[in-house]
Amino acid sequence: MTEIGSLEILIGVLFRFWPVWACLAAILGTSFYFRGRLGLYGHLFDSGVGFVGLMLVLFWLLTALFADVVATFPPLEQFALLKRAVPGTVEAETGIPFYFGADNLGRDLFSRMVHGSRFVLAIAPAATFVAYVVGITLGLPAGYFGGRIDAVLSFIANLVLAFPVIVLFYLLVTPGVRETAIPVFMAGLFFIFPILFLGILFHSRYAARPQIFWSLMAVTLVVGGWIYAGLVFDADPLGVFSLAPNELNIFAAVVFASSPGVFRIVRGLTMDIRTRDYVAAAQTRGERPAYIMLWEILPNARGPLIVDACLRVGYTTILLGTLGFFGLGLAPESPDWGSMINQTRGFIRIVPTIVLPQTIAIATLVLGLNLLADGLREQSLKD
Numbered sequence: 587m588t589e590i591g592s593l594e595i596l597i598g599v600l601f602r603f604w605p606v607w608a609c610l611a612a613i614l615g616t617s618f619y620f621r622g623r624l625g626l627y628g629h630l631f632d633s634g635v636g637f638v639g640l641m642l643v644l645f646w647l648l649t650a651l652f653a654d655v656v657a658t659f660p661p662l663e664q665f666a667l668l669k670r671a672v673p674g675t676v677e678a679e680t681g682i683p684f685y686f687g688a689d690n691l692g693r694d695l696f697s698r699m700v701h702g703s704r705f706v707l708a709i710a711p712a713a714t715f716v717a718y719v720v721g722i723t724l725g726l727p728a729g730y731f732g733g734r735i736d737a738v739l740s741f742i743a744n745l746v747l748a749f750p751v752i753v754l755f756y757l758l759v760t761p762g763v764r765e766t767a768i769p770v771f772m773a774g775l776f777f778i779f780p781i782l783f784l785g786i787l788f789h790s791r792y793a794a795r796p797q798i799f800w801s802l803m804a805v806t807l808v809v810g811g812w813i814y815a816g817l818v819f820d821a822d823p824l825g826v827f828s829l830a831p832n833e834l835n836i837f838a839a840v841v842f843a844s845s846p847g848v849f850r851i852v853r854g855l856t857m858d859i860r861t862r863d864y865v866a867a868a869q870t871r872g873e874r875p876a877y878i879m880l881w882e883i884l885p886n887a888r889g890p891l892i893v894d895a896c897l898r899v900g901y902t903t904i905l906l907g908t909l910g911f912f913g914l915g916l917a918p919e920s921p922d923w924g925s926m927i928n929q930t931r932g933f934i935r936i937v938p939t940i941v942l943p944q945t946i947a948i949a950t951l952v953l954g955l956n957l958l959a960d961g962l963r964e965q966s967l968k969d
Contacts (some may be wrong), residue, residue: 590674590683599685599696602656606648613644613962626892629965635960642954650703657697658682661921665692670937686943691932698921699943705922706951709833710902713840714895720779720841721848722891723786726879728849729856740853743846751843755905758839759914764832772838773829774818776845781810790876836909840902851894855887860885889966896959900952907948923948 588703590598602606621628630636649656659682671688686695697833728736746754757763780952784806792799817829829837859865860883910924926944933940 588676588678589672590676592674595674595685598683602658602685602696603649604650604714605652605655606645609648610641610644614641626889626962626965628645630958630961633961633964635957636964639959639961642950643958645709646703646951646954649700650943652660652708653701653704657694658685659694659697661693661701662698662785662919663693665694668692670933670940672937687937687939689926689940690933695926695930695943698837698926699923699947702727702921702923702926702944702947703951705920706903706906706948709837709840709906710899713837714844714899714902716776716780716837717841717898718848718891718895719783719845720776720845722852722884723779723783724845725849726856726883727875729853730860730875730879730883732857736853739849743849746842746846747850749777751905752908754843755909756912756914757840758842759832759835759909764835769831769835769838770818770821774814774833776838776841777814777818781806781814784810786876787880790874790880793874836906840905843905844898847893847898851890855890856883859883859886883917889962893959893963893966896955896962900955900959903948903952903955914949 602917617624617628618631621631630640659677665677665688667694668677668684668688670690671684671692673685673687674683675687676683684694684696687698689698724739729737758769763769783898785803788799788802788806792802812822813827816825816827817834817899820828822828856879864886865882868882873882906922907924907927910922910926911928913925913928923944927941930940
C-alpha cells in the first residue's frame with residue numbers, strides 16, 4: 587500500500603470541497619453586498635463571532651447538499667484490504683487516497699463523514715422547526731389568555747420536562763417502541779400543527795377577504811396533505827417526501843422532547859409582550875386575539891426565538907450523535923456521526939485518528955451554531 591503525506595492530504599481535502607467553497611464565496615459575497623437590506627441576517631457581518639458561526643453552519647449545509655460530489659467513494663463501499671487504514675492510504679485500483687483513513691470494515695472515513703452531514707442536517711433543523719411550530723401554536727394562547735388554558739398546557743409541558751432528556755430519548759427510540767404504532771401516532775399529531783398554524787395565521791389576516799383566505803388554505807391543504815401523507819404514512823406517490831421507520835421515530839422523539847421547552851419560552855415572552863402599549867392599541871382597535879398573537883406579539887418575540895432555535899439545533903445535533911453512539915440512531919451501516927464514533931472507538935489504540943473526522947464534524951457544527959446564536963443575540967440586543 588502506498589501513502590501520501592500530510593500536506594497532500596490537506597490539499598486533497600481542500601480540493602474535494604471545491605463546490606462548497608465556490609457556493610460559500612458566492613453566498614457570503616452576495617450577502618455582504620446587500621447586507622443593509624437583509625435585516626438581522628445582514629447585521630451578522632458586523633459581528634466577528636456571528637460571521638464565523640455563519641460560515642461554519644453554511645459549510646456543513648453546503649457539504650450535505652454536495653455530498654455526492656465531495657465524497658470520494660460511496661459511504662457503504664467496503665475495501666477488505668484497507669481495514670483500519672491510516673490517513674493517506676491510496677486505494678490500489680482507483681489510485682484515490684483515503685484522506686482520513688478507513689474504519690474497521692474498510693469504508694472510507696472521509697466519504698462517510700461527508701454523507702453523515704445529510705442525516706444530521708435533515709433531522710435536526712426540520713425537527714426543531716416542527717417543535718417550534720408546536721411550541722408557538724400552544725405557547726401563544728397559554729401566555730395570552732392565561733387561566734385554565736395556561737394551567738393545563740403548562741402542566742403537560744412540565745410533565746414532559748420532568749424526565750431527563752437523554753432518558754426520554756432512550757425510551758422513545760428503543761426498538762420495542764419503534765415496532766409499535768406510537769411513533770406514527772406521535773408524528774401524525776405533530777405534523778398536523780404546521781397545517782393548523784398556517785390556517786390560523788391566514789384566517790387572522792384575511793378573514794375579511796375570503797377569496798384570498800380560501801386560496802391560501804387550498805394551497806396549504808394540498809401541499810400540507812402531500813407532505814403529511816409522505817412523512818407519516820410513507821404514501822407519497824411521487825416519492826419526494828418519505829422517512830424510514832427509524833428516522834420517523836427519531837424525528838418524533840426530537841419534537842416531543844423539544845416542544846415543551848419551546849412552549850415555555852413562547853409562553854413567557856407572550857406574558858411579557860402582551861402588556862406593551864402596541865398590544866393595548868391593537869386591542870383598542872378591536873383586533874381579534876389570533877391577530878394580536880400572530881401579528882403583534884410573535885414578530886416582536888422573534889429575536890429570542892431565533893437565538894434559541896440555533897442553540898436548540900445544536901443540542902439536537904449532540905443528542906442525535908449520542909443516540910448513534912448508543913446504537914439507537916439509524917441502521918448500523920448508516921454513516922451518521924454518532925454511529926461512526928461508536929463503531930470505531932474500539933480501534934483507537936491501533937489507529938489513533940480513526941475517531942477524529944466524525945468527532946471534529948460534530949464539534950464544528952455545534953460550535954458554528956453556538957457562535958451563530960451568540961452573534962444573533964448580540965445583534966438583536968442592538969435592535
